[in-house]
Amino acid sequence: MTSSQNEMRVVLIGRTGNGKSSTGNSLLHSRSAFHATQSGQSITKDCKPGRYQHTDTYGQQKTLTVVDTPGFFDTNTAITNEAVEKKIASQIFEMTTPGVHxxxxxxxxxxxxxxxxNTVDFIRHIFGPDAIKYCIVVITGEDQLEEGQNLDEFINTSPALRDLVQACGNxxxxxxxxxxGQPLERKTNQLIEIIDRMIRNNNGSYYTNDEYQRIERKRQEEKRKKEENERRQKKAEEDAVVARVPKSFLLY
Ligand SMILES: Nc1nc2c(ncn2[C@@H]2O[C@H](COP(=O)(O)OP(=O)(O)O)[C@@H](O)[C@H]2O)c(=O)[nH]1
Ligand SMILES: [Mg+2]
Incomplete structure (x- = not known):
């Protein structure tokens, strides 16, 4: 098993107030990893990662990374501005390298x-056309469904929502x-199973593109340079020790 199979990197995207931070907290088994707010106001303009060691029903462990994002797709706010969009996109890339599951x-x-x-268009625009194969529509507020209504019935009440779900392969x-407690854990486990199934349908892999590959190459290069520097420094220190030892010692 490669290390990437022991990891799951997830990005939360949607309008402010839709329940991104709350869903992130549910996935991380936390009440406070992300700041959820009633006001519907976007608190921060930066992305934030959170981590959790998830154990599945077979006892397999994996590190779940969840990236909460500000209201990427809010209408009528400065956040839809191209420069801000680019900044958020680059934070998502940095926090989910080498790719998003x-x-x-x-x-x-x-x-x-x-x-x-239009969220799917944004995702295509920022991450590329194939990113859509890695999307799942998560509908929060299941407790607020009308009496006797199930999720699919709710989805069918809105043609636009139905289109969104269809675009995401249903x-x-x-x-x-x-x-x-346990009822929430059952829910989040189900969501992780859906993600796992999607990963299997995507050839067991995460979504990556040129930008991720560029960041990964840069990281590898920085790591190589750091190791090289450490090696040089160690060698210089060893040479200095040898230089301090009297020559007569070295003869014996
Ligand atoms: N009833 C109900 N409220 C929720 C649910 N998920 C989130 N909320 C509430 O919706 C509000 C906005 O949630 P938040 O996570 O801050 O949304 P974000 O702006 O997308 O991060 C908060 O008051 C949450 O407590 C849910 O499943 N059911
Ligand atoms: Mg939030």
């Missing part, structure tokens, strides 16, 4: 707006982040 498009029961359908998941 899953983009979770977070939407919310009762809050879905038709413009959110991969969708409902979650209530207000749950806690």
């Amino acid at each position: 899953a983009f979770l498009i977070i939407t919310r029961v009762g809050r879905f707006t038709p413009e959110e359908k 991969r969708r998941f409902g979650i209530n982040n207000k749950l806690s």
Whole structure:
């Protein structure tokens, strides 16, 4: 098993207030890894990673990295500006190198707006056309579904949401982040299983592109230079010790 199979890197994307930070906390078994807020205001303009050691039903461990993002796709805010978009994209690249296993498009029961359908275009624009194969629509506020309504019935009430789910290969998941303990754990385990299944359908691999490969090459080059410097420094120190030893000693 390669180390990449022991890792799962997930990015949360969606409008502010849709439940990104809450879903991130649920996945990380934490209440405070990310700051969730009632106000619907975007708190930070930076991405943030969180980590959790996940054990699956077979006892296999993997490091789950979740990257929370600011409201990438908020309308009418400065965040949609090209420069900010680029900055957030570069943070996502840095935090998920060498690639992303899953983009979770977070939407919310009762809050879905038709413009959110454009999220897939943003993802294509930033990450490339194939990134869509790594997307799952996660609908938070499952507790707010109407009495007797299931998730698919809810999805079918909005043609735009149905289109979004279809664009994501019908991969969708409902979650209530207000749950806690075992019921919440069952939910997050199900979500991780869906991600695992998607990874298997994507030839067991994560999404990567030229930008990731450039960052990875840069990292490898920096690592090589650091090791080379350490080697040089060690050699210089050893030479200095030898130089300090009286010559007569070295003869014997
Ligand atoms: N009822 C309910 N509220 C939720 C759920 N998920 C998130 N929230 C609430 O929705 C609000 C916005 O959530 P937050 O995670 O900050 O959204 P973000 O802006 O996308 O990061 C907070 O008050 C959360 O407590 C959910 O599944 N059910
Ligand atoms: Mg948030």
